[in-house]
Amino acid sequence: MKHFFLVLFTAISTLTWAQSGSAKQVNWTTSSKKLAENLYEVKLIAEIKGDYHMYAQTAGVEGPVPTVFTFTANPLVTMNGQVKEVGKLIRKYESAWEGNVNYYEKKVEFVQQVKLKGKVKTNLAGKVEFMVCNESQCLPPAEVDFKVPIGG
Numbered sequence: 001m002k003h004f005f006l007v008l009f010t011a012i013s014t015l016t017w018a019q020s021g022s023a024k025q026v027n028w029t030t031s032s033k034k035l036a037e038n039l040y041e042v043k044l045i046a047e048i049k050g051d052y053h054m055y056a057q058t059a060g061v062e063g064p065v066p067t068v069f070t071f072t073a074n075p076l077v078t079m080n081g082q083v084k085e086v087g088k089l090i091r092k093y094e095s096a097w098e099g100n101v102n103y104y105e106k107k108v109e110f111v112q113q114v115k116l117k118g119k120v121k122t123n124l125a126g127k128v129e130f131m132v133c134n135e136s137q138c139l140p141p142a143e144v145d146f147k148v149p150i151g152g
Helices: 002-019
Strands: 026-036 039-048 053-055 068-071 077-086 090-094 099-105 107-116 121-130 142-151
Touching: 026 121, 026 142, 039 053, 039 099, 039 121, 039 142, 068 107, 107 121, 107 142
Parallel strands: none
Antiparallel strands: 026 039, 039 107, 053 099, 068 121, 077 107, 090 099, 121 142
16 A cells, blocks of 8 residues: 555656646747648747746757757658757856856747658647756756648
8 A cells, every 4th residue: 555655646746747847838839831832831939938948959058958859750741951940049158057058038939841742631740858947947848749730
């Protein structure tokens, strides 16, 4: 019985920790737009709450978790280049990391161009890992799944 309560307590603690991390401070939205025949632009837009900031894909120093996109393999979709960042990049010295870091406040758009293999309707799916901090604290990193319809 003690073992059962220990497992239950651990599960509840983990769930509470996961819900209180970076994911609560960032709202993600997605969109897609046709650019040319079988070529689409997919946007993943992060709206960052309050006084928090989210690190760029290249954070600048070791320590802060950079924003990383992992795309689910899809035989109908080919990536066209790397994920681009659109927003006001801030480069600033942070004593907590003992170096210059790259981050965004309020809003940043991540843009990925994709090519479809023919006139098909499918999804670009995956996950994004990120971390947010403010002047007094950093929240645990979070992973958010996404699925964006493209084609048709």
